[in-house]
Amino acid sequence: MAKLLSPIRNFFARSNDDLVKIIGMAVLVALVSSAAVSVAAVMLRPYQEANRAAERQARIDQMLDTLPGMRDLMMESGVDTLETRLVNLDDGSFASGEDPAGFDLEAALQDPNASIALDPDADIAGIKRRANQSPVYLLQKDGDLKLIVLPVYGAGYQSTIRAALAIEADLTTIAALAIVEQGDTPGFGARIEEPEWLALWPGKKIADETGTVRIELVRGGASTPYEVDGISGATRTSTGLTNILRFWLGDKGFGPFLARLRQEGL
Amino acid sequence: MSLKHHLISPLLGNNPITLQILGICSALAVTTTLSTAITMSVALTVVLCLSGGVISLMRHHIPPSIRLIIQITIVASIVIVIDQFMQAFMFEMSKRLSIFVGLIVTNCLVLGRAEAFAMRNPVLPSVVDGLGNGLGYSLILLIVGALREFLGTGGLMGVPLVTTVAEGGWFEPLGLMQLAPSAFFILGLLVWLVRVLRPEQVEQPEFRLKAAEDRRP
Numbered sequence: 001m002a003k004l005l006s007p008i009r010n011f012f013a014r015s016n017d018d019l020v021k022i023i024g025m026a027v028l029v030a031l032v033s034s035a036a037v038s039v040a041a042v043m044l045r046p047y048q049e050a051n052r053a054a055e056r057q058a059r060i061d062q063m064l065d066t067l068p069g070m071r072d073l074m075m076e077s078g079v080d081t082l083e084t085r086l087v088n089l090d091d092g093s094f095a096s097g098e099d100p101a102g103f104d105l106e107a108a109l110q111d112p113n114a115s116i117a118l119d120p121d122a123d124i125a126g127i128k129r130r131a132n133q134s135p136v137y138l139l140q141k142d143g144d145l146k147l148i149v150l151p152v153y154g155a156g157y158q159s160t161i162r163a164a165l166a167i168e169a170d171l172t173t174i175a176a177l178a179i180v181e182q183g184d185t186p187g188f189g190a191r192i193e194e195p196e197w198l199a200l201w202p203g204k205k206i207a208d209e210t211g212t213v214r215i216e217l218v219r220g221g222a223s224t225p226y227e228v229d230g231i232s233g234a235t236r237t238s239t240g241l242t243n244i245l246r247f248w249l250g251d252k253g254f255g256p257f258l259a260r261l262r263q264e265g266l
Numbered sequence: 267m268s269l270k271h272h273l274i275s276p277l278l279g280n281n282p283i284t285l286q287i288l289g290i291c292s293a294l295a296v297t298t299t300l301s302t303a304i305t306m307s308v309a310l311t312v313v314l315c316l317s318g319g320v321i322s323l324m325r326h327h328i329p330p331s332i333r334l335i336i337q338i339t340i341v342a343s344i345v346i347v348i349d350q351f352m353q354a355f356m357f358e359m360s361k362r363l364s365i366f367v368g369l370i371v372t373n374c375l376v377l378g379r380a381e382a383f384a385m386r387n388p389v390l391p392s393v394v395d396g397l398g399n400g401l402g403y404s405l406i407l408l409i410v411g412a413l414r415e416f417l418g419t420g421g422l423m424g425v426p427l428v429t430t431v432a433e434g435g436w437f438e439p440l441g442l443m444q445l446a447p448s449a450f451f452i453l454g455l456l457v458w459l460v461r462v463l464r465p466e467q468v469e470q471p472e473f474r475l476k477a478a479e480d481r482r483p
Contacts, residue, residue: 012327022329029336033343040347047354055357186365 063178092256125154154244159183189237276402303411311400318396418443
């Protein structure tokens with residue numbers, strides 16, 4: 001034991017100006033510090049995840065509250081929350097026989113059979129892999145679609161932005177946008193969470209008559225129904241959000257699903 | 267230099283904010299309400315005590331040539347762990363403090379105490395010194411936070427104390443108090459007040475204008 005300890009004792013007995021001691025102390029402090037940080041991060045992750053999941057749900061509920069008449073419609077339909085369905089993104093059909101609540105995005109992204117790698121050119125949202133299925137939330141009354149909420153996510157400036165886009169029954173008019181989770185710069189990019197800015201979204205159109213997705217955040221004033229004022233000082237966040245919406249409304253995202261809904265309905 | 271001295275002197279006589287003018291960045295940013303000021307005070311006090319203790323414990327083995335790097339690494343690790351704890355168990359509060367918990371790392375007060383005190387003193391006095399400075403910082407933060415929240419919103423801890431004009435009462439909330447400059451004003455007034463009470467804290471001017479001296483009769 002004493003033999004084992006003696007190199008350690010020798011190390012600490014060295015002068016503080018000794019090169020070995022300097023490098024050794026630097027490595028030692030770095031190792032101990034990173035171990036402490038890693039242990040804390042890993043052990044606390046389940047609690048943090050639970051907090052974030054609750055926050056995401058709360059934001060979607062909050063968005064529903066901002067939609068005029070939506071709560072009344074839900075009361076009439078006798079539901080207290082939106083119906084969750086799983087969509088096969090490739091052909092836009094509903095996945096039958098699977099429990100939407102059991103869908104785990106992280107697990108699907110790890111599984112080569114449940115997700116696809118995106119070509120860098122097609123990956124404008126910066127997500128690298130896309131799951132083959134995605135949940136959507138919808139509200140229907142007597143078989144008529146009233147509202148559909150699409151979960152979208154992708155790269156903002158320095159964080160992943162997760163948002164929920166609520167679309168009206170015509171499948172082109174935006175009913176509301178909710179930012180579910182983001183970590184961009186406070187005071188700049190993080191302003192996409194502000195209610196005043198989110199209030200710019202209702203009534204905008206995601207696509208023109210030909211079905212081309214045109215929704216976009218612009219500098220200066222928005223002049224067409226497809227444009228929303230971007231946030232000054234947060235160009236990267238604004239373009240990030242544009243690309244996220246364009247990706248998820250496009251062919252690799254919910255495009256086929258929306259096209260099918262337009263033709264066949266639910 | 268007793269333990270009691272280390273604990274008491276930073277409260278008024280050697281207050282880190284009003285005398286040393288350290289750590290005022292966060293004092294401006296998180297004092298819009300009393301509850302954020304309290305949380306920030308607790309977080310900073312814990313960081314000060316822990317970093318003081320750890321750095322003092324290993325002070326004989328910190329090579330002088332890399333001492334600042336080692337100190338800041340230790341402080342940063344402690345801050346990250348505390349930030350993680352807050353995200354796990356105080357989620358709402360950590361969202362409101364956003365980046366300011368992480369910015370404790372760059373709070374001059376923490377590195378200042380580590381470098382000036384913990385590097386040369388045993389563990390117990392270092393922890394007590396951290397506690398004392400943390401409390402001194404907290405005292406100012408709480409005063410500023412309480413004043414700003416009360417004058418700015420008419421309540422404390424989110425509980426309305428007086429009815430505002432908007433709700434039919436007589437109290438007109440002072441919107442300026444919720445903006446950063448008001449923290450400077452309050453801080454300046456506090457420094458003034460402390461120096462009136464303790465004239466020995468007034469600094470001598472570093473130089474005098476010669477022309478002005480000559481003109482005097």
